[in-house]
Amino acid sequence: MADCFITRVSAIDKRYSLPPGAGSDAVHSNPEYSLAVTRLETGGPLAGTGITLTLGRGNRLVCDAIEILARPLIGREIEALMAEFGRVLRQLADDPAMRWLGPHKGVVHLALASITNACFDLWAKSRGVPLWKLLLDLSPDELVALLDLSYVEDVLTPEQAREIFAERWAGRTERESILKQGYPGYDTSVGWMAYEDQKVCELTKAALAKGFTAFKLKVGSPDHGRDLRRAQLLRECAGDRATLMFDANQQWNLFAATEMGRELAALRPLWIEEPTHPDDVLGHVKLTRELAPVKLAAGEHMPNRVVFKNFIEAGAIHFVQADAVRLAGISEFLTVSLLATRFGLPLVPHVGDMGQLHQHLVLFNRVALGQEIHFLEHIPHLRQHFLFPVEVEGGVYRTPQEPGASTDLVDLRPSA
Amino acid sequence: MADCFITRVSAIDKRYSLPPGAGSDAVHSNPEYSLAVTRLETGGPLAGTGITLTLGRGNRLVCDAIEILARPLIGREIEALMAEFGRVLRQLADDPAMRWLGPHKGVVHLALASITNACFDLWAKSRGVPLWKLLLDLSPDELVALLDLSYVEDVLTPEQAREIFAERWAGRTERESILKQGYPGYDTSVGWMAYEDQKVCELTKAALAKGFTAFKLKVGSPDHGRDLRRAQLLRECAGDRATLMFDANQQWNLFAATEMGRELAALRPLWIEEPTHPDDVLGHVKLTRELAPVKLAAGEHMPNRVVFKNFIEAGAIHFVQADAVRLAGISEFLTVSLLATRFGLPLVPHVGDMGQLHQHLVLFNRVALGQEIHFLEHIPHLRQHFLFPVEVEGGVYRTPQEPGASTDLVDLRPSA
Numbered sequence: 162m163a164d165c166f167i168t169r170v171s172a173i174d175k176r177y178s179l180p181p182g183a184g185s186d187a188v189h190s191n192p193e194y195s196l197a198v199t200r201l202e203t204g205g206p207l208a209g210t211g212i213t214l215t216l217g218r219g220n221r222l223v224c225d226a227i228e229i230l231a232r233p234l235i236g237r238e239i240e241a242l243m244a245e246f247g248r249v250l251r252q253l254a255d256d257p258a259m260r261w262l263g264p265h266k267g268v269v270h271l272a273l274a275s276i277t278n279a280c281f282d283l284w285a286k287s288r289g290v291p292l293w294k295l296l297l298d299l300s301p302d303e304l305v306a307l308l309d310l311s312y313v314e315d316v317l318t319p320e321q322a323r324e325i326f327a328e329r330w331a332g333r334t335e336r337e338s339i340l341k342q343g344y345p346g347y348d349t350s351v352g353w354m355a356y357e358d359q360k361v362c363e364l365t366k367a368a369l370a371k372g373f374t375a376f377k378l379k380v381g382s383p384d385h386g387r388d389l390r391r392a393q394l395l396r397e398c399a400g401d402r403a404t405l406m407f408d409a410n411q412q413w414n415l416f417a418a419t420e421m422g423r424e425l426a427a428l429r430p431l432w433i434e435e436p437t438h439p440d441d442v443l444g445h446v447k448l449t450r451e452l453a454p455v456k457l458a459a460g461e462h463m464p465n466r467v468v469f470k471n472f473i474e475a476g477a478i479h480f481v482q483a484d485a486v487r488l489a490g491i492s493e494f495l496t497v498s499l500l501a502t503r504f505g506l507p508l509v510p511h512v513g514d515m516g517q518l519h520q521h522l523v524l525f526n527r528v529a530l531g532q533e534i535h536f537l538e539h540i541p542h543l544r545q546h547f548l549f550p551v552e553v554e555g556g557v558y559r560t561p562q563e564p565g566a567s568t569d570l571v572d573l574r575p576s577a
Numbered sequence: 578m579a580d581c582f583i584t585r586v587s588a589i590d591k592r593y594s595l596p597p598g599a600g601s602d603a604v605h606s607n608p609e610y611s612l613a614v615t616r617l618e619t620g621g622p623l624a625g626t627g628i629t630l631t632l633g634r635g636n637r638l639v640c641d642a643i644e645i646l647a648r649p650l651i652g653r654e655i656e657a658l659m660a661e662f663g664r665v666l667r668q669l670a671d672d673p674a675m676r677w678l679g680p681h682k683g684v685v686h687l688a689l690a691s692i693t694n695a696c697f698d699l700w701a702k703s704r705g706v707p708l709w710k711l712l713l714d715l716s717p718d719e720l721v722a723l724l725d726l727s728y729v730e731d732v733l734t735p736e737q738a739r740e741i742f743a744e745r746w747a748g749r750t751e752r753e754s755i756l757k758q759g760y761p762g763y764d765t766s767v768g769w770m771a772y773e774d775q776k777v778c779e780l781t782k783a784a785l786a787k788g789f790t791a792f793k794l795k796v797g798s799p800d801h802g803r804d805l806r807r808a809q810l811l812r813e814c815a816g817d818r819a820t821l822m823f824d825a826n827q828q829w830n831l832f833a834a835t836e837m838g839r840e841l842a843a844l845r846p847l848w849i850e851e852p853t854h855p856d857d858v859l860g861h862v863k864l865t866r867e868l869a870p871v872k873l874a875a876g877e878h879m880p881n882r883v884v885f886k887n888f889i890e891a892g893a894i895h896f897v898q899a900d901a902v903r904l905a906g907i908s909e910f911l912t913v914s915l916l917a918t919r920f921g922l923p924l925v926p927h928v929g930d931m932g933q934l935h936q937h938l939v940l941f942n943r944v945a946l947g948q949e950i951h952f953l954e955h956i957p958h959l960r961q962h963f964l965f966p967v968e969v970e971g972g973v974y975r976t977p978q979e980p981g982a983s984t985d986l987v988d989l990r991p992s993a
Contacts, residue, residue: 188671188673188676189673189674189676189677190673191673192673192674193674214677215674215677215678216673216674216676216677217674218645218672218674218675219642219645219674219675219677219678219685221641222638222641222642222678222684222685223678225637225638225641226635226638226684229634229635255604256634257604257605257606257607257608257632258605258608258609258631258632258633258634258635259634259635260604260605260632261605261630261631261632261635262631262635262638262639262683262684262687263682263683264827264854264855264878265854265856266679266682266683266856266880267678267679267682267683267684267685267686268638268642268678268683268684268685269635269638269683269684270683271678311830312830312853312854312857312860314830314831314832315830315831315832315860315863411680414727414728414730414731415730415731416730416731437728438680438681438728438883439680440681440682440881440883440884440887441728441883441886441887442858442859442887443858443886443887443890443891444728444731444883444887447731462680464682465856467854467856467857467860468856470857470859471856471857471858471859471860474859475859
């Protein structure tokens with residue numbers, strides 16, 4: 162490989178309108194899916210593209226934060242940078258002036274997600290391999306060097322992280338079968354909040370016919386009866402053997418979550434998602450007790466590894482829905498994967514990236530960490546905008562083969 | 578009172594350099610104190626001024642967020658607005674597009690702080706009274722209408738909030754003596770991280786001579802020996818009877834916090850402040866056990882009432898350092914005051930506002946809520962920039978008498 166230097170950093174504010182009703186949930190009535198894109202140019206044909214998601218107005222704030230935070234990357238050679246990325250990430254996150262705006266949360270952390278993901282994309286392209294292969298080819302020491310484990314050392318030291326990677330090396334060959342099989346998907350787009358009953362049923366039947374076996378429904382309506390009716394409808398349309406998940410998008414307080422969780426339990430959901438405010442660790446612990454044996458999932462609004470450490474250690478959630486475009490990118494996602502693995506919890510990502518990045522990351526989590534195979538959320542609404550959109554066939558993600566992290570956009574095609 | 582309509586909203590990015598070493602701590606090496614200012618104009622002589630603090634680069638992001646989030650206030654009459662402010666605040670905080678950038682944390686929540694504080698300032702000015710008097714003149718029902726208690730109802734319903742205000746009405750007359758006495762202050766500016774030993778000692782002796790009896794020292798240096806030497810020095814210079822507080826500004830992980838907390842205990846601090854990451858609820862619980870009887874204080878980086886609910890309910894802190902320029906302004910500060918009161922914890926604010934707002938709020942907490950008198954942090958570095966800077970005499974804050982929230986800036990003098 163020739164040396165590959167970052168010569169220019171830019172941020173691009175991309176906004177995409179959705180079909181009517183698509184993306185709607187209990188708290189986001191009419192979202193405009195927006196990507197705050199980091200572009201790392203190299204003076205040559207290679208460019209790194211990183212993304213994070215926002216929902217419209219405000220995407221510009223993340224772009225402005227990217228332009229401030231990414232400056233120290235200019236002039237860095239990509240291999241040298243990634244050999245110490247954990248240390249660099251901590252420095253970027255702890256910029257003495259910008260740290261106050263978080264720390265490690267909100268606009269500045271979303272910006273770091275986009276920046277970090279651009280670095281990994283450029284790194285994988287520079288090695289000519291897809292992200293999943295880049296990660297699987299790294300040694301435990303190289304993997305640990307990608308991570309900032311500060312503030313989680315009480316449950317995960319660098320040495321313990323190295324041991325987890327090393328211990329699980331043995332069963333890799335067998336687990337690599339997932340690369341050929343492809344990773345199962347589940348369909349979130351059948352049950353948006355604004356969809357009429359008939360549409361939910363039609364979409365569910367169409368998704369079943371395509372091979373999906375698991376479906377998510379948005380709940381958290383002010384009309385509890387509507388939620389229950391739609392949940393019943395989904396069970397009827399999807400059939401007894403289908404896997405269902407109900408997602409309240411933080412709308413409920415603890416009283417409503419308890420009441421609705423008990424009602425919805427009759428429909429045997431695999432999980433209830435974001436039942437209440439994402440900062441409420443103790444609230445989730447209370448809910449796990451009140452609602453047992455119903456299981457809880459959350460994570461799409463948990464900003465960093467410290468928050469995940471708390472939820473995981475407290476037993477506040479059963480499914481860890483880390484998102485590499487909410488956390489500080491692929492690096493902090495891997496840290497949360499290690500935390501989940503250490504505590505024996507399944508990591509089932511939320512896909513703010515529409516699955517583009519996470520299709521790589523679930524493969525890594527399966528092969529390298531031995532995580533059980535669950536399924537990866539599938540949301541098709543932005544696929545025409547990606548240069549290499551995810552390919553889901555028979556309800557299964559096909560393993561991507563193009564170099565990079567699959568985050569390039571059609572209208573930001575590499576100039577060369 | 579004549580009707581007072583908000584006719585225009587603007588955000589102003591003000592940055593102030595500090596004297597060498599001032600403001601430095603374990604994570605902020607060379608801060609540029611910056612205010613993201615919200616101006617509410619009325620078409621008449623009255624204007625509301627709200628502030629939040631940031632540390633330089635990035636202040637522009639908060640200003641941009643203010644301009645987006647505050648738009649719904651244009652055209653609102655101030656009395657009508659404040660009669661339902663809790664509901665309005667929830668709407669602003671849950672803007673469907675901007676909420677994703679938090680929720681309720683980071684840049685967007687700092688913007689809400691500034692906006693909220695401008696509304697209270699305008700309200701107090703329109704009634705011709707200082708903020709503390711405005712708040713003390715409100716009935717329990719009017720006070721509760723200022724609050725957004727969503728997601729904390731499991732420990733504080735609106736009815737319970739009303740009862741707390743009503744129950745404590747009885748002893749008010751006696752507690753109003755604080756208005757004449759003034760509220761005690763403590764001095765943070767003797768012990769910035771970059772100050773040499775001799776300067777710390779000189780400043781401490783000068784502050785003692787002025788009447789201060791309590792002093793804060795920045796710790797969290799990479800050189801633990803330096804921290805211990807400076808702490809010992811401060812005890813020697815301030816004397817056996819002085820009250821000392823040590824502030825690590827989140828620098829330590831749990832191992833370092835345990836080790837250093839035990840060492841520093843010998844110097845009898847009133848509290849150790851921000852011993853580790855502000856998101857680490859369980860980490861703080863562990864530290865309270867490891868370090869008992871040493872007490873912990875935190876809050877300046879806790880963004881919202883849900884996070885405070887967790888720390889308070891878990892017994893993770895002993896002193897609640899809420900800050901009305903980090904939380905969603907005066908409104909959410911009052912919510913946290915109620916939470917602290919309900920759980921019997923002292924609220925001793927962090928003063929990102931340099932005490933301008935909080936001098937009013939501690940008076941309210943004392944008189945209306947019956948909070949014990951502690952002391953209010955004093956940081957003098959921006960005083961020349963405020964139109965009516967805090968007046969501290971004999972180590973005691975003099976009760977402000979000018980209408981409003983004391984947040985007007987010299988170079989943003991009302992145009993009339």
